[in-house]
Amino acid sequence: MTPRTELGALARRYDLVIVGGGITGAGILREAVRSGARVLLVEAADFASGTSSASSKLVHGGLRYLKNGQWRLTLESVRERQRLLEEAPGLVDPQPFLMPIYADRKPGRWLMQIGLRIYDAMAGVRRSHWMTREALLAAEPCLDERHLLGAMAYEDARTDDARLVLRLIFEAVAEGATALNYVRAELCQTSGRVRGVRLHDEIRGTVREIDAELVINATGAWAGQLPGAPDGAPRLRPLRGSHLVLPLQRLPLRHAVSWLHPQDGRPVFAYPWEGAVVYGTTDLDHREDLAALRITSAELDYLLAGLSRQFPRLRITAADALSTYAGVRPVIDSGKANPSAESRESALWSSPGLVGITGGKLTTFRTTAREVLRAAARQLPQLAPGADRPVFTSAMVPATQQRLYGRLGIAAAGAFLQEIPGDELQPVGDTPYSWGELRWAARHEAVVHLDDLLLRRTRLGLVSAHGGEAWLMRILDICREELGWDADRCTAEAQRYRALWRARHAPPA
Structure with a gap:
């Protein structure tokens, strides 16, 4: 992806405009661009800056949904997990789980065993088994040993949720889509039909109207707050x-x-x-x-x-x-007393010129995207999703490079290895990120603020002491070289990042 596009460079008209740059919007963008449609995605803040960078980082089938009787959601989630494990190694990787079983507390061994057998059957792969107390304590010696009987072992998957969103967006852009961060949208209507969007560039202060055959409201928890949108969004909790x-x-x-x-x-x-x-x-x-x-x-x-x-x-x-x-x-919101009992299913609605989507799970973004495009095709037939193709293409690479290829994708990772000097392949401290990843992101990944770089392009701000304060000066040097920031801009960005980190990520006293 090239550096951030300006509003003046946009076309006057798009077939589809997607409002919302989280996992749902990114998944729709990835599927829609394959139809040959001219597609634009806009996000009011940074890509993945909302719910999609603050999940539990798990690509999972939802074992607890079985308890709530949500069989379809569990089956769909398990199958999508397996697809992503095959398609995106290095980005979506197996995560072994242990559920210790105790004599004096729930859950019991047999209940867990039955649930996991169903879970495995849905995935078509047998992963769960019983682990003895001795084997369990050898594997995880820090566990509470009192009344410990053993553990049920099973498998799900983990990811970097922000990087999953970014890879979807950047690969869609490489195939012809356009995506802009820090651009706020309001809907424009004529005679009761949504006809496009009025875009506000939050960085440059410019405004531009864009015509669209169809608009998708993929703003997640903000679905009912999109300016100019007609009624119809479900009540959210x-x-x-x-x-x-x-x-x-x-x-x-x-x-x-x-x-x-x-x-x-x-x-x-x-x-x-x-x-x-x-x-x-x-x-x-x-x-x-x-x-x-x-x-x-x-x-x-x-x-x-x-x-x-x-x-x-x-x-x-x-x-x-x-x-x-x-x-x-x-x-x-279905009105249940227990928040955890509410369904994680998605909800669709539509009106002339608009399709809305909210709810859903990180794991099932692909099936959600295809569901949205089927609904959109009722108004714009060319958006009907074609054959179900892989979301990502993987490659056989050395194990030492699999993480890089997973996070960036095949084409970008190949370019990275050609562009980035060898001395910048060294990790930042004891983190899994290299200095070269920071340079690559600043150069190619639409970085606007320092927090884009430290909280989403990488996660240095979460996994480092004090938000990565020890490396800020060297990181700002990269931003100066790649983004053209002067001394005043570097000072302002450092102050902004520190204030944001203290407000959102510092542990409470």
């Missing part, structure tokens, strides 16, 4: 999920470990991710402004209580956390 990111040295896990929280019986989990450990999650009604997202003190206490139960000898405290993050799930 934004549910906040908060997480801690901990040093691997303080929670030295080799597998993902899942258990039921002692306070409410909700499943929580911790697993190695990007050189650190992600631990979560909460599931609470978010009644504040959607822009005011951060973990609360009550959530912090809840998560720490869960850690104390499962890893009592480690005595982990808030001071141990590298960072925190919180996101809102765009869940359809």
Whole structure:
């Protein structure tokens, strides 16, 4: 992808305009461009800056959905997980899970075993098995040993959610789509029909109207707030999920470990991710402004209580956390008392010139995208999805390069290895990111602000102490060289990033 496009460079008319640059919008863009349609995607902030960079980072079948009787959603999720594991190695990778089983607490071995047999049958692959107490403690010696019987072992998958979105967008752009971040949209109507969008460039302050045969509202939790949109969006129940990111040295896990929280019986989990450990999650009604997202003190206490139960000898405290993050799930409100009992199904609606989509899961973005395009084809037949093709193309590469090829894609990774000097292939500290990845992102991936680079193109701001403060000066040197930032701009960006990190990601005192 080239550096960020200006509004003046856009065409006057597009077949399809997608509003929303999260996983749903990115998936629709990837599928739509294959139809030969002229497609534009706009995102009011940075790509993946909302829910799609603040998930639990798991590509999973939703084992707990079986308990709620959501068989179709589980089956669809398991199958999509298997596809992504095959298509995107290095970006979507297997994640072994352990569910310790205790004599004095739920869940019981046989109930878990039945659920996992169904889970495996849906995937068409047998992955689950019983692990003895001795084997379990050899694998994860930090677990609570009291009344421990053993564990059910099974497998899901993990990803970097922001990079998944970015790869979808950048590969769609390489095939002819256009995508702009930091461009706010409002819908334009004539005689009750949406006819296009009025775009506001949040960086340059310019405004431009674009005609469109059809507009897709893919703004997720913000679906009911799109200016100029006709009525029809379902009532949403934004549910906040908060997480801690901990040093691997303080929670030295080799597998993902899942258990039921002692306070409410909700499943929580911790697993190695990007050189650190992600631990979560909460599931609470978010009644504040959607822009005011951060973990609360009550959530912090809840998560720490869960850690104390499962890893009592480690005595982990808030001071141990590298960072925190919180996101809102765009869940359809059916009025259930328990937030966790609400369905994660997606919801579609339409009106002349518009199709809306919200809800859904990270794992099932492809099936959601195809569902949206089938609905869109009722108004614009050329958007009907064709044969079901792979979302990503993978390549046989050395194991040492698989991560790079997974994160960037085949074409971009090949160009990266030609462009980036060898001395910049070294990692930044003890993180999995190289200095070359920072340079590549600044040069090619529509970076506008420092937080784009540290919180989404890479995740240095989450997995490094103090948000990566130790490397800011060298990172700003790269931005100066690749983005043309002068000294004043570098100072302003550093101040902006530090303030944002303190407000959204610093562990509460």
